[in-house]
Amino acid sequence: NYALRGLRIPAGDHEVRFEFKPTCYYTGEKISLLSSLLLIGLVLGIVGIEYKNRFGVNKPTKAKS
Numbered sequence: 001n002y003a004l005r006g007l008r009i010p011a012g013d014h015e016v017r018f019e020f021k022p023t024c025y026y027t028g029e030k031i032s033l034l035s036s037l038l039l040i041g042l043v044l045g046i047v048g049i050e051y052k053n054r055f056g057v058n059k060p061t062k063a064k065s
Contacts, residue, residue: 007016
C-alpha cells in the first residue's frame with residue numbers, strides 16, 4: 001500500500017514535499033483539451049450552417065412565371 005509514507009527527520013525546520021508529475025498525464029491533458037475544443041467548434045459550425053440554411057437572408061426566391 002503506497003498511501004502512507006514516513007520519513008525520519010531531525011529536529012528543526014524542514015519542508016517535505018512528495019510530488020508525482022508524470023509527463024504522460026500532462027500530454028494527455030493537452031490532447032483532451034484540444035479534442036474538446038475541436039468538438040465544440042464542430043458542433044457550433046454545424047449549428048451555424050443549419051441556422052443559415054433555414055433562416056438565412058440569402059435564400060433564393062422562386063420567380064413567378
